[in-house]
Amino acid sequence: MFKIRSYSSAIGGIILFLGILYNPNIRAWAQGVGIEQIQVQTKRRVAVLDFDFASTGVTGLGLSGSVGPAKAISDLLTNRLVQNGTYIVIERSRINQILAEQNLGSSGRIELATAAQVGRLLGADVVVIGTITQFGVQESKSATNYGIFNIVNVTQRQQADVKLTARIVSTSTAEILGVAEGVGTVEHTSGGTMVGQIGSVNVTDARDKILNEAAEQAISQVVEKIAQQESVIAALPILLPDVVAIVADVTLKQVIVNKGAKDGLKPGMILSVERVVREVKDPQTGKVLTRSTQPIGRIQLTKVEANSATGQILAGQGLKIGDLAKPTQ
The missing domain is CATH 2.40.10.410 (FlgT, C-terminal domain)
Incomplete structure (x- = not known):
């Protein structure tokens, strides 16, 4: 009976030894090493800074120098990039916080090196900076008089044009990795007919509506082109934050x-x-x-x-x- 128990103990010990030797999880635990390194597919992180107006080319509503459309375009681009899903997009509130901390909120156009620095503080792999080269509405009116009956046909045409240029900047080198451009054009026509002094002319002011539609068109093109740069951005070395x-x-x-x-x-x-x-x-x-x-x-x-x-x-x-x-x- 003693020999049988001894043999059983010996066999059990051998089985345990072989289990430790050939089972990587048990062997790792015995050596004080955790389970095998996980493979995490992490999307690259992108930050969208406020767009600037170009010194020329802004037409229509006299918005040159205004920060309203610049912030609106940047917010809309951020939302569309989130919906696209190619990248992790940093929240605008976090960007504004960093800009305020670095006293960059009202300093005007951000240079490449500064944009890269802001991106590093945000933990972003790339930042998107851009310029609104056109943002406005062209208007024209025409009236046709049909003579003897004094029939007058009045027509108003409004055309919104939005042009954007975005630059994708590496936060580690401040190098421009790619350029994405977008153009949006939307037209609207309204009017009516009068006979003598009778009738009405229904002229509609659709500037805000068609500007938004044109901006949507331009931004969709920019988002598509930024998404196409995924392989270029993915090839960047991972930026390690300087943090302890x-x-x-x-x-x-x-x-x-x-x-x-x-x-x-x-x-x-x-x-x-x-x-x-x-x-x-x-x-x-x-x-x-x-x-x-x-x-x-x-x-x-x-x-x-x-x-x-x-x-x-x-x-x-x-x-x-x-x-x-x-x-x-």
């Missing part, structure tokens, strides 16, 4: 850090978890001058919220609250 997060919670398989989407963290991103092993402080102020860290593990982000992120442990043991986490390739 602090581990806020640790469980058996997951880590939560105190930075999130507002700091540029994205699902699928890998973070190196490091522990501070030495600090050098200013003897007068007590301020930390430099610190040395030692890598102790890696996590991959699976869920990113505005101010926090949750990661799956890929490697390492003994991770704890207060450790540092830095984005890495």
Whole structure:
């Protein structure tokens, strides 16, 4: 009976050993390494900044210099890009917050380098900046008198024209990756007939309506062309945010850090978890001058919220609250 139990224990031990050896999940757990790295297909992030008016070419309503249409065009383009679904589009409120913090809200046209800087602060891969080269309505009226009966036919024609040029800018290099142009034209005709002094002429002011329709046409073309640049944008190196997060919670398989989407963290991103092993402080102020860290593990982000992120442990043991986490390739 003793020998049978001994043999059973030995066989059980061999089976357990082989299970650890050939089962990657068990082997990883035994080594302090999490499950195999997840494959997250993350869409690239796009930010749309306010469009500018060109110095010439704006016709019709005298809107040159006005910020109303510029913001309206940018908002509409943002909404259409969201509906298109090719990219992750950053909320306009977040863009406005960054512009206000950087004192760029009323500084006029944003240069390429500044646009790229704003994009990096937003955690965007590219930013879209653009110009409204035409935005207005041309009007004409005509009257035809049919002579002896004093019949007068009055016709009013209104034509709205909107032209947009958008530039897709890399946030890492400030390079223009592509240009997307859109043109919209909508016509409207109204009028009526009078016989002598009898009758009426129904002339309709449709400027706002046809301007909106023309803008929709132009924006649809711009969105389509930006979506066509997906392969170019996808080939860009992933922009790693310059951020150091602090581990806020640790469980058996997951880590939560105190930075999130507002700091540029994205699902699928890998973070190196490091522990501070030495600090050098200013003897007068007590301020930390430099610190040395030692890598102790890696996590991959699976869920990113505005101010926090949750990661799956890929490697390492003994991770704890207060450790540092830095984005890495």
